[in-house]
Amino acid sequence: MPRLQTYFTAGLTALALLAAATTAPAQQTPQLPHAPGQGEPSTVPATPAPLPEPSLLTAPSPGVPSPGAPSPGASPSGASPPPGSPAPGSSAAPAPAGVNSKPAIVRFTGQLLDVRNGYVYFTTADAFKTSPVLRVVDFDTGGPTSLTPGPELYARATLEAASGSIVELALTRRKLPTDEASLQAYQQAHSYVITGSPKVVAPELLHGQRLTGRPVAVTFYVQVPPTTSLTDTVYITTDASGWVANAMRMDRIDALHYRLTRSFASGTKFAYRYTRGSWTSVEVGEDGLQDDPHQFFVPEVDAKRLTDVVYRWSDQNGTQQQAGPDAIPTPFNPNPFANLPSAIQHPGVPPPSPTPKP
Amino acid sequence: MRLIFAVCAAALMTLAGLRCAAAAPTTSLDLRADRVVYYSNRYIVTGEGHVHVRLSDGTILTSELFSMDLKLNRYLLAGNVHIDSGNVHEVGAGFAGYPDTDRSYFLSAHGDPDKWTYFGLDFNDQHKGRAQPGDAFFIPDVSREKPYIVASSAMIIPKTNVKFGGSRLYILGVFVPTGSWVQSFSANPNYSQNGFAGAAFDIGLPYQGSAHAVSAVHLRYDGLQKFFLSFDQHFVWGRDYVVFSVNPVTQPLRQFNLIGYKRISPKMEARIFAQLTTYQHGIYQPTISSAYQNYEYVASQGHSAFSIVVDQYNPALLHFSKEDYRLGLADESYFDHPSDGTLTWYLRDMQLTAYTPVKFRMRAGYGFAHDGYHCGPLTGRCINDPQNKSGIDEGYVLDYFGADRTRVPTIMQKFLGATLYTNSIPLDRLDSLNLNATFDKQRQWFSLPHYTDTTTSTVSLSKLYTRKLSFLGAYTVTQLGDYYGARQLEFYPPDDPIYPNPGGIAYPGYRAFRGFSTTRSLLGSMAETPNAYFNYILTVRRNRDFPTPIPGLFGNAPWSVTNEIRFRIAKQILLDATRTDYFNFGGYTPQFTLQFGP
Numbered sequence: 001m002p003r004l005q006t007y008f009t010a011g012l013t014a015l016a017l018l019a020a021a022t023t024a025p026a027q028q029t030p031q032l033p034h035a036p037g038q039g040e041p042s043t044v045p046a047t048p049a050p051l052p053e054p055s056l057l058t059a060p061s062p063g064v065p066s067p068g069a070p071s072p073g074a075s076p077s078g079a080s081p082p083p084g085s086p087a088p089g090s091s092a093a094p095a096p097a098g099v100n101s102k103p104a105i106v107r108f109t110g111q112l113l114d115v116r117n118g119y120v121y122f123t124t125a126d127a128f129k130t131s132p133v134l135r136v137v138d139f140d141t142g143g144p145t146s147l148t149p150g151p152e153l154y155a156r157a158t159l160e161a162a163s164g165s166i167v168e169l170a171l172t173r174r175k176l177p178t179d180e181a182s183l184q185a186y187q188q189a190h191s192y193v194i195t196g197s198p199k200v201v202a203p204e205l206l207h208g209q210r211l212t213g214r215p216v217a218v219t220f221y222v223q224v225p226p227t228t229s230l231t232d233t234v235y236i237t238t239d240a241s242g243w244v245a246n247a248m249r250m251d252r253i254d255a256l257h258y259r260l261t262r263s264f265a266s267g268t269k270f271a272y273r274y275t276r277g278s279w280t281s282v283e284v285g286e287d288g289l290q291d292d293p294h295q296f297f298v299p300e301v302d303a304k305r306l307t308d309v310v311y312r313w314s315d316q317n318g319t320q321q322q323a324g325p326d327a328i329p330t331p332f333n334p335n336p337f338a339n340l341p342s343a344i345q346h347p348g349v350p351p352p353s354p355t356p357k358p
Numbered sequence: 359m360r361l362i363f364a365v366c367a368a369a370l371m372t373l374a375g376l377r378c379a380a381a382a383p384t385t386s387l388d389l390r391a392d393r394v395v396y397y398s399n400r401y402i403v404t405g406e407g408h409v410h411v412r413l414s415d416g417t418i419l420t421s422e423l424f425s426m427d428l429k430l431n432r433y434l435l436a437g438n439v440h441i442d443s444g445n446v447h448e449v450g451a452g453f454a455g456y457p458d459t460d461r462s463y464f465l466s467a468h469g470d471p472d473k474w475t476y477f478g479l480d481f482n483d484q485h486k487g488r489a490q491p492g493d494a495f496f497i498p499d500v501s502r503e504k505p506y507i508v509a510s511s512a513m514i515i516p517k518t519n520v521k522f523g524g525s526r527l528y529i530l531g532v533f534v535p536t537g538s539w540v541q542s543f544s545a546n547p548n549y550s551q552n553g554f555a556g557a558a559f560d561i562g563l564p565y566q567g568s569a570h571a572v573s574a575v576h577l578r579y580d581g582l583q584k585f586f587l588s589f590d591q592h593f594v595w596g597r598d599y600v601v602f603s604v605n606p607v608t609q610p611l612r613q614f615n616l617i618g619y620k621r622i623s624p625k626m627e628a629r630i631f632a633q634l635t636t637y638q639h640g641i642y643q644p645t646i647s648s649a650y651q652n653y654e655y656v657a658s659q660g661h662s663a664f665s666i667v668v669d670q671y672n673p674a675l676l677h678f679s680k681e682d683y684r685l686g687l688a689d690e691s692y693f694d695h696p697s698d699g700t701l702t703w704y705l706r707d708m709q710l711t712a713y714t715p716v717k718f719r720m721r722a723g724y725g726f727a728h729d730g731y732h733c734g735p736l737t738g739r740c741i742n743d744p745q746n747k748s749g750i751d752e753g754y755v756l757d758y759f760g761a762d763r764t765r766v767p768t769i770m771q772k773f774l775g776a777t778l779y780t781n782s783i784p785l786d787r788l789d790s791l792n793l794n795a796t797f798d799k800q801r802q803w804f805s806l807p808h809y810t811d812t813t814t815s816t817v818s819l820s821k822l823y824t825r826k827l828s829f830l831g832a833y834t835v836t837q838l839g840d841y842y843g844a845r846q847l848e849f850y851p852p853d854d855p856i857y858p859n860p861g862g863i864a865y866p867g868y869r870a871f872r873g874f875s876t877t878r879s880l881l882g883s884m885a886e887t888p889n890a891y892f893n894y895i896l897t898v899r900r901n902r903d904f905p906t907p908i909p910g911l912f913g914n915a916p917w918s919v920t921n922e923i924r925f926r927i928a929k930q931i932l933l934d935a936t937r938t939d940y941f942n943f944g945g946y947t948p949q950f951t952l953q954f955g956p
Contacts, residue, residue, distance in 0.1 A: 113495055114422075114437045114451035116467045121451035123436075123495045125463075127471030151423040151436035152497055175499060196472030197487030204459060205489055217890065226719075226779035226796045230816065230832050230881055231899075239543070240429075243550035249924070249934065251885045251893065253828050254782055254820030255794035263890050269429075271545040279551065286706055287658030288665060289627050290597070290619070293547055311707070 106159040106192075108185040109176045112169075115149040119194065120157065120166055126193045128157065129165040139172035147171040157189070164192045209300065211267035217303040218296075219261045222274055224310050226256065234258045237282075238272040239293070246277045268298040274310050286311040383457035383478055385569070387433065387514040388412040389424060394522065398506035401428040401543055402498050403520060405512070409435060415479045417443035419453060425498055428543045431516050432456050434495060439464075443481040454494040457516050463490045507541065508533060518544045519567045540567030540574075548599040552590050553615030553631065555605060556580070570594055576605075583609045597621040610639050611646075629654040634675075647675040661706045668699040700725030700771075715783055720776045721800075728768040775800030775812075782820070790822040811839040826888050832881045840873035849873065871905040877914065878902040893924040909944030917941035 110122040119127045138145035139156055147153060149169055154176045158168035224234060234250045241247035250258035271293035274283045285291040294308060392407030405411075405424035412418055422437030433455045441448040441464070452465040462476040464484075475488040510524035519542040526533035542549050542564065549572060554560070559579035566573040576588040586606035593600045601617040614634040621627050631652040638644035649672040656665045672695055678688035702723035710716040776799060782792040796816045803809045818832035842849050850873040883897040897920040907913015920938040927933050934953040 111497060113465070113497075114439075114467070116438065116449075116451055117469075119451075119467065119471050121465055121467075121471065123452075123497055124492075125452070125465055125473060125490060125495050127451070127465070151421075175501065194471050195487070196466070196470040197474075200485070200488040202475065202489040204461070205491060208491075223781075226777050227798060230818070230834060230879075237547070239545040239547070242542075243547045245550075251828075251887060251895065252830060252883070253822065253885070254792050254830060255796065255816060255818035255832060256779070256782060261887065261890050271547075273547060287625065288656050288663035288704055289625070289658055290621075292597070293545065 103188065104161050106161060106185060106189045107156060108159070108189045109154065109156045109182060110186070111176075112149055112153045112155050112171075113151055115169075120149070120155075120169065126190065127195075128159065128189070128192055129163075129194055131160065131163065131165045131167040134166065135168040137168060137170050139170040139174070142170065145171055147173070159189050159192060161192075211300055213265040213267055214300065215263045216266050216298050216301055217261055218264050218298060219259060219303070219305045220250065220308070221305060222250070222258050222308045222310060223256050224258060224274075225312055225316065227316055228256075228276075228313070230255065232276050235275050235277055236260060236272050237275050238270050240270050245275045245279050245282070264298045266298050266300045269296065271295050274308070276313055276315075281313050281315045283310040284312050284314045288312065290314075383460045383516075384413040384415065384417075384455070385516070386414045387426070387512075387516070389512040389514060390510070391424060392510075394509040394512050395500075395505045396507035396509070396512075396520065396522065396541060397500050397503040398541075399503055400498065400500060402426065402500055402503075403428065403512055403514065404500065411435065413479060415443070417441065417479060417481065421453070423497070426514060427498060428514070428516075428520070431458050434497065436495065436497060441481055443479070446481040448481070452495045454490075456491075456494075463494045465495065504528065507539060509539070515567075515569045518542070518546075518569055519564075519572065521567050536563070536565070538565050540564035540572055542567070542572060544594075546594060546596070548594045548597070548619070549592055551592070551599055551601050551617055551619075553601055553603045553605075553617045553633070554578075554588060554590070555613065578606065583611070611635075611637050625658040627656050644676070648673050649675055661708070663704045663706070665702045665704075666699065667702070669697060671696040694729040696727070696729040698725060698727040710778065715780045716778055717781070718776055718778045720774075722772075722774045724770070724772045726768055726770050770805040771802060773800060773802035792820045792822075794818045794820070807843045807845075809841050811837070811841070813837045826886060828885050830881070830883045830885075832879075834877075834879045834881070836877040836879075838875045842873070846872055876904045879914070891926040893922075895922040895924075896920070897922075907943075909940075915940040915943035917943075 110124060113121040113123050113125075115121070115130065118130055118132075120130050121127045136145060136147075136149060137143060138147070139154070149155070149171060153171050153173060155172070156170040156176070157166045158170075159165070160167045220236060222234065228234075230252075233246075234252075235246045236248040236250065237243050237245050238247060248260060248262065250260040253259050273291075273293045275281055283291065296306060298304065389403070389405050389409070389411050391405030391409045393405070395404045395406075396402070397404070403424075403426045407422065409421045409424040410418065411420070411424060419435050419439065419441055421435035421439040424433065424435050426433035435453040437451070439450045439453045441450070441453065448464065448466060449468055450464050450466045451471070452463075454463040456462065460478045462479070462481075464474040464476065466472045466474050466484075472486055473488070473490055474484040474486055475490060476484065506528050507522050508526045508528075509522035511522070513521040513523075515521075519540050522539045522541065525536050525539040527536050527539060528534075554576070557578040557580045559577075561577045562574045563577065564572050564574040570593055572592045572594075574590055574592075576590065577585070578588055579585050583606060587608045588603065588605040589607050590601060590603035590605075598620050599618070601615075603615045605613050605615065612635070614636075616630065616632040618630040619627065620629075629652075633650045635646070635648045635650075636644035637646035649670075651670040653668045653670075654665060655667075656663060658664075674688065674692040678692045682688040683692075700723050702721060705720040707717050707719050710718055777796065778798075779796040780794055782794055785791040785793055794817070796814070798812075798814045800812045801809060802812075814834065814836045816832060816834045818830060820831075821829045823829070840849070850871055852869055878901070880900040881897065882899075883895060886894045897918075899914075899918045899920075901914035901916055901918075903913050905913075907915070909915070918938055918940050920936065922934070922936040924932060924934045931954055934951075936949075936951045936953075938949045940948065
């Protein structure tokens, strides 16, 4: 029995090792050089490509400016620069000459994530040590504040270089702006970031695309079926507009083509379909079957043109006349003359009365 | 021994569980907080104070702040974060969930700060130091956004919908309590299918939802029934859906609708639409009840597609007897069950020849119409109909089959049609001047000496001066012919029919009409789009119709001018103002429409 238990233990160990091997990261790369002030490796994108999926109306989440990744611009939907960005006025007080090239005091700003166990965490995911006698003051007055350090608050941190710890946090609910000087100040402070484990590359993040939310002029250009009437209007319906069938009206540019230009933030991803104003006149595929919606992702470019083809409309799946009941004026041809009334009376024939029809 | 096997089995199950957990991201987030807010413009849900999130595997996350971008499909917990999952209990500053990539990122506050990555929901295995997205702990700034929904809880189904509990909805400046509210943000358009008839006004109030279902009450208005309530229930499974609706619920004239769609295979689909119309107060016995069903089946094969469409009509589902017929409570149509069906073949677009820019597509079909025509109020009452007050045989259309006929037998029909068209043919080197031409013709034969022809010819010239200014000129001729051979005059007699409106307007232009109509339309339009925020379109149309139209009733106005201006008045509001003036059309009133859109 002890031998069996030994085998069993060995088997369990093997299974555990197997499980660990299959769940471990694909590359256990040794720690990358992480020079002070250099921040994240430049190959690590601020926002990996497969992640963002904002809508037409949603600002893409711009990458938070780690020192190696400058702050993205504002998005058209009003997204402001990301938090965690240093504010103007952030500064580095020079150290006494001949003592150290680093300043003695570094001031930088950012958005707080938490203050816990002697550390302050910013939304950049950076943690700094706090002094045992941390002062918490009001950002504007420098005096006492009723605010308690916590998520969403913005803070100007005063870091003492000698101890490598933050000695003062000036809190405000107001969003603090970003400029080049504040970025530099943050870079200086970045060398004091505390990290517990050596850095490991995440392969899934290496091929991401950096997205800034810049406005991109997107032109939709669609070819419609030749049976589309010249008086018809073509619309684009999207998931961002709640699939309202006539959300975005297109302009006809010739007998077969419609066009629409709209500005979207880079990183925006949405699904869309073409309609003639209702869901009964939505596009169908060349094979006559209902297609999945088109998917579009706005890349980081100045302008983008989308070219689509609508082969059929769902209400034009055949133009034959259905010989339904109560069809007049002729019995076998329900309403052959679209521009004529369907209920013309001839002398001696009583007027028709409406009946509920689907 | 049993103990050993039990332990062994438990270990294997644990390992299997871990693998499953790692493989599947959370399918729901059950959020509770002091205040849950939804910002509709940004598709962001936030939770503030005593945040408690339960993931689909039972993991409990608590924190001070929660934020989820529904479109990005990522969420964040910040401030005093606790993870409780099985025997795992961790404390940290932030937790970011990325269900799409099956990763969770954690800022550990256990000892020295550290960055951990979890694969899926496997919280037993921390990948310490692994690189994280630069904006993983970015808190979206919603300080300038207006809350749309304030609630106490939210059940978030990623990529589908959110069900808010204890919700209040921001409407016209006030928060209106709604109890619960389901906000859909799915990229699946099938949640937008519904079987309602049109209404002038419709507000949906979705109150219940899950990963595959949404229930909603609709407040609607139309000129006939005024304000009323309707109900619809959606079930969606990817491409497939079923929608059941009652419209209206609160009025006696009621329609019960059922829409269904099934993608049988990548090359086959089936649809159903069934409608029951009743006139009933509450749940009492209806006094009117009729039904309609439509079945459609489409299949694709090579360059062809086939469809089968079948309609079934039940004009009266209530019981009627010969006595009812004698008393005039029922007519012939009440005893009929008309149906029709068509099998259609479509050929995909083909190039006519390799050396011409002409393409063509074809269609053909075969079908039937059964019990479609009979003596009745619409087609005229037969001489033996007790309700025939005129004393003459009004069912003149049935005379074709014999004077004593009360029903038309089943009619078979077949058709063949083709469309020839050119893609845009550039007429200059800059591709700014383009020519298009389209020709469509179809003939439909019936199982009688009768057929119809439909011919449409269009030629158009378009000129793109800049990317902002374009012109289009087009000429269209549409010809329709309804042929009865030697009996043409029986169906299109040379008289002056009356249009059945209250005034009883005569239709003198019809006297020369023998079943052949022609419509000629010359259209010119100019579109100016200086930027993405402004758009002006001018359209002038000249029509010549035969038979002559009657102003305001039918037919096209000889001249019409349409001015349309579209401009963006806010970031998400587009104003579309259109005015159409008609000329030489009996002083017909201009049409003016104002529409707001996203």
